[in-house]
Amino acid sequence: MKSKIKLLAICLLLLAFSVIFAKQISAQQSEVSFQVFYDQLSPYGQWVDYPNYGYVWIPDAGSDFTPYSTKGHWIMTDDGMAWVSDYNWGWAPFHYGRWDYNDSYGWFWIPGNEWGPAWVSWRRASGYYGWEPMGPGISISMSFGREYDSHNDHWIFVQDRYIDRSDMNRFYAGRVDHDRIIRNSTIINNTYVDNGRHTTYVAGPAREDVQKSTGRRVNPVTIQENNKPGQDISHGQLRLYRPQVISNNDKQQKPVPSKITNIKDVKQPPQKKSANQPPKINQTGNNQKVQQSSTANQQNAANQQNAANQRNAANQQAAVNQQNAINRRNTANQQKAANQKNIVAQQNAANQQKATNQKNVAAQQNAANQKNQAQNVQGTQNTRKGIVSRIFGKKTTTTTTKTKTDTKQGEKKKE
Numbered sequence: 001m002k003s004k005i006k007l008l009a010i011c012l013l014l015l016a017f018s019v020i021f022a023k024q025i026s027a028q029q030s031e032v033s034f035q036v037f038y039d040q041l042s043p044y045g046q047w048v049d050y051p052n053y054g055y056v057w058i059p060d061a062g063s064d065f066t067p068y069s070t071k072g073h074w075i076m077t078d079d080g081m082a083w084v085s086d087y088n089w090g091w092a093p094f095h096y097g098r099w100d101y102n103d104s105y106g107w108f109w110i111p112g113n114e115w116g117p118a119w120v121s122w123r124r125a126s127g128y129y130g131w132e133p134m135g136p137g138i139s140i141s142m143s144f145g146r147e148y149d150s151h152n153d154h155w156i157f158v159q160d161r162y163i164d165r166s167d168m169n170r171f172y173a174g175r176v177d178h179d180r181i182i183r184n185s186t187i188i189n190n191t192y193v194d195n196g197r198h199t200t201y202v203a204g205p206a207r208e209d210v211q212k213s214t215g216r217r218v219n220p221v222t223i224q225e226n227n228k229p230g231q232d233i234s235h236g237q238l239r240l241y242r243p244q245v246i247s248n249n250d251k252q253q254k255p256v257p258s259k260i261t262n263i264k265d266v267k268q269p270p271q272k273k274s275a276n277q278p279p280k281i282n283q284t285g286n287n288q289k290v291q292q293s294s295t296a297n298q299q300n301a302a303n304q305q306n307a308a309n310q311r312n313a314a315n316q317q318a319a320v321n322q323q324n325a326i327n328r329r330n331t332a333n334q335q336k337a338a339n340q341k342n343i344v345a346q347q348n349a350a351n352q353q354k355a356t357n358q359k360n361v362a363a364q365q366n367a368a369n370q371k372n373q374a375q376n377v378q379g380t381q382n383t384r385k386g387i388v389s390r391i392f393g394k395k396t397t398t399t400t401t402k403t404k405t406d407t408k409q410g411e412k413k414k415e
Contacts, residue, residue: 031243031244031245031246032243032244032245032246033245033246033255034055034111034113034245034255035255035256036229036243036245037057037092037096037111038055038255038256038257038258039258040089040092040229041057041059041089041092041093042257042258042259044059044060044061044087044088044089045057045058045059045060045061045089046058046060046261046266047257047259047260047261048105048108048260048261048262048263048266049260049263050108050110050263053100053110053136054110055111055256055257055260056100056108056109056110056111057093057108057109057111058105058106058107058108058109058266059087059089059093059107059109061087063106065106065107066107066154066156067093067094067099067107067109067133068083068094068118068120068131068133068156069156069169069172070169071085071086071087072084072085072086072087072090072094073164073165073166073167073168073169074118074163074164074168074204075164075221075233075238076164076207076210076218076219076220076221077117077220077221077222077223077238078220078221078222078223079117079192079194079201079203079223080117080190080192080201080202080203080204081117081118081122081203081204081205082117082118082221082223082238083095083117083118083120084231084233084238085231088230090231091226091229091230091231091240091241091242092229093109094118094119095115095116095117095118095119095240095242096111096112096113096114096115096116096245097109097110097111097112097119098110098112098119098133098134098135098136098137098138099119099133099134099135100135100136101154104266105263105266110136112245113244113245113246113247114197114199114245115197115199115242115245116199116201116202117201117203117223118131118202118204119133119134119202120132120133120134120202120204121134121143121144121187121202122187122188122190122202122204122205123155123182123185123186123187123188124185124186124187124188124205124209125157125181125182125184125185125186126184127159127160128157128158128159128160128173128181128185129157129158129160129163129205129213130155130156130157130158130181130182130185131155131156131204132154132155132156133154134202140191140200140202143202144187144189153175153178155178155182156172157172157173157177157178157181158171158172158173159171159173160210160213160214161213161214161215162214163205163210163213163214164210164214164216164218188204188205190202190203190204190205190206191203197244207220219236221233221236221237221238222236222237222238223237223238223240223242224237224238224239224240225239225240225241225242226239226240226241226242227241228241229241
């Protein structure tokens with residue numbers, strides 16, 4: 001019996017060791033250093049040793065590239081709003097680290113070791129959702145309290161009913177409208193706590209609000225792990241590579257990009273080559289393209305200005321209509337107040353007249369009562385006087401008659 005117990009205990013101990021060992025192996029396989037960023041992103045941009053930041057990455061994505069705006073869209077996940085990029089390298093710079101902007105080099109990425117669905121700040125305005133890349137050194141709590149700087153505007157606004165569309169870039173608001181939109185917006189401070197990664201994410205707009213804005217049912221997408229760099233979305237699942245990125249220690253060899261570009265050699269955004277640009281053919285063709293591009297840019301600028309003018313005119317008309325409506329309401333309220341005041345005054349006058357009439361009636365009634373009472377008293381007095389007169393008048397007559405009788409009897413006796 002004891003041998004069976006010992007055998008069972010040994011089996012349980014071996015099973016526990018195997019589970020712990022398997023977890024350790026799995027954790028080791030999912031943990032990487034910054035070297036994975038240096039190696040995987042090198043074909044798509046330049047690594048530069050940037051002052052105060054160390055190694056930063058400048059993508060070869062064209063002069064019009066903007067993070068969380070160019071070639072990508074938002075999807076609702078269990079962790080909040082996540083950015084799905086169309087770039088092959090999108091699994092890293094849009095989910096780790098921070099973006100910053102330099103007037104000479106354009107946008108550049110600073111690696112980080114925390115994964116998130118997107119490192120952006122969110123705002124809500126009437127008819128719009130907006131977001132801005134979260135800068136280096138900016139925590140979530142700090143991003144909620146940052147004030148708008150019109151001279152450093154990196155916000156992107158889209159009409160709220162298109163927030164979940166893959167072609168939402170067609171509905172971005174023009175820069176000329178940003179100041180107006182932002183000053184009438186509020187910060188979205190929804191967060192999601194990932195207990196597995198011990199990280200808090202900015203979740204963005206709530207699912208209920210997105211459903212109300214778009215008029216469509218929104219089903220959250222589940223995020224699944226991918227064992228190699230890249231990302232893919234299908235069948236209601238977002239599969240992407242999101243390893244645990246560990247910080248370096250003194251015992252480990254410090255990760256370094258295989259190729260580092262001198263910051264002086266970095267070309268300015270208008271001169272940078274895009275990985276998707278076609279090869280040059282000839283100077284004439286280039287001139288034609290430049291002219292076509294210039295014409296297209298001018299046309300786009302004119303269209304944007306016309307659209308802005310139309311929006312401004314519509315906003316001004318709406319403001320006038322609102323003011324007229326307010327004036328009409330105020331006039332109606334004033335008239336209503338005046339009518340109520342007149343009704344109250346009339347009611348008070350009627351009450352006063354009624355009180356006066358009642359007072360006059362009471363006075364007349366009192367006078368009549370007093371007159372009746374006086375007449376009654378006078379009648380009573382007259383009645384009493386008549387009775388007294390009759391009583392005393394009878395006695396006098398009787399006495400006189402008796403006197404006359406006695407006189408006659410005396411006369412007879414004398415005879």
